[in-house]
Each structure stands twice: as C-alpha cells, then as structure tokens.
Amino acid sequence: MVKLMVNGVERAFDGDEDTPLLWYLRDELGLTGTKYGCGIAACGACTVHIDARRPLACITPVGVLEGAQVKTIEGLSEKGDHPVQEAWRDLNVAQCGYCQAGQIMQAAALVDQYDTVTDDDIDAVMSANICRCGTYPRIRAAIKQAAGQQASGAAMDADVRKRSRSDA
Template sequence: MATALIVNGIERRFDGDAEMPLLWYLRDELGLTGTKFGCGIAQCGTCIVHIDGAPALACQTPVALTVGRRVTTIEGLSPEGNHPVQVAWRELNVAQCGYCQTGQIMQAAALLRDRPDPSDADIDAAMNGNLCRCGTYPRIRAAIRQAAKGGKP
C-alpha cells in the first residue's frame, strides 16, 4: 500500500517498508542528502528534520509515522538558504567541519519559531541534543542570538 506524505511542500508517495527510517527515504529515495546520518541511535541530532513544524530525529522516525504529515528538510527550510538562522550561520562562520550543521540549523529554526527571543538557558536546553564534534557551541549560540535579533550582531 502506498504511503503519502508531503516533503518540502511536495506530495510524495512511498511504496516500501513502512518501518523504514525517514532518513533513508529522504536520502536514498528522494535524493535529499542535506539530512545527515550521524549516530543512528538518536543521540547526536545530526538528522533533525521538522514534522508538522516540530523537530524530529529522522533516523528513528519510521516513514509510517509521517503519513499525511508535512516533512521539512534543510533543503525545504529556505530553498535559497535565506532563513535567518542560515544567514547567521554563514555570517558568523559557525561551521567547522560542517557535518552536524544541518541538524543544528533545523533545531535552532524550531527554537526560534517557538521562542523568538530565547535566553541562553533556552538555547542550551533546546540545543542540548545536538552534538558538535568540533565544539562550535559558542558560535552556534551567537548565531541563534543574531538570528533572533533579526540578523543584527
């Protein structure tokens, strides 16, 4: 039985194993490789996407749980790369190796949607599940604060 979901505003059909992790469907079936595989056990946050606007770990979310729902990947957050978080990330050179950054950006975008003016404690709590092997946490926090201020440093 085919499954229908909306990915980045486009209705998609899936005819495979409904228990397949969303991450593999996005990357292998749709070619949306911006969402990365990190740990595979929901501990790093690298694979975060939005499902109906809420952050979700694509490595642990079966495609079956997305039926009729809206999935947004980093490619759909802002196709031109102009979301305030993406702009702040570039302006402050947040990424070092960059591998974890799509999950970081997706989590930060969800935080700012829910809390437009977060405190440092809010940022720390929201970003707690996102690991960065390069340790760019001070730049991540600075970029979130800049995005919250409308892009002004």
C-alpha cells in the same frame, strides 16, 4: 502506501513502513542534506521538522508519517536566507560542517517559535544536537543573532502594517 509532503511536494512511499525517514530522504528522494550521524538518536545530525515537531529522522519510521509535513534543510528556505542560515554564514559557525544541517534545523525551530531566546532556551533545545568540533559558542551567537533578526523583521512588518493603516 504512505502519503506525505516533503519540502512542500506531495510524495508517496510504497516500501517497508519501518524504513527510517532518513533513508527515504537520502536514498529515494536524493535529499542528502539530512545526515546520518549515529543511527540511535544520540547526535541530532538528522534533525528535520515534521509538522510542529523536530524528530530525528534516523529513528522515525516512514509508516507513522501519513499526511505529515516534512521539512529538511533543503526546504528550510528556497534561497538559503532563513535568519538562522544567514547568521550561520555571518558568524562562520561551521567547522567540519557535518552536524550543521541538524543544528540549523533545531535552531530554526527555536527561533521560529519564540520572539526572544535566552541562554537557557538555547541550552534546552540545542542539547539534543552534538557538534564534535565544539563550535557551541558560535552556534549560540548565531541563534541569538537570528532571533534578533526575526524580532527586527517582525517589528518592521508591524511598523509597515501600522503605517499602511494610517495612510488609508
């Protein structure tokens, strides 16, 4: 039996440990936001967060996830207000939408990891995710917007902490 956390909920998997995480998420847990795209780790539609990594759920066997923290698109933000999700909506990034969960998960990891992102950062990280509709310019713009929101939020938090200390 493999014990893991999925979107903050403790889970136990008692099946074939070679089962891809994607099928466990979709078929057993009903978390259908993570998409099946190619099944060979070539498209990125099934990108999730596992601990500090962004593996592809279609080729990650559940058996290697003992004690892991798995986050899917459903667990990215309870209210759908992660800066990347907000930027995606603001800029109407999605066209057909099929790849978007994977794109958002990859972009969120990038934005959460760095205070600022460059075009080179975006190219390096997002190259693992394919958009068959070609919305790459909108994806890039949304990532930059989200990174700006993250930085602004961090600056506001720091300013509030600074004012709180001076008021004390």
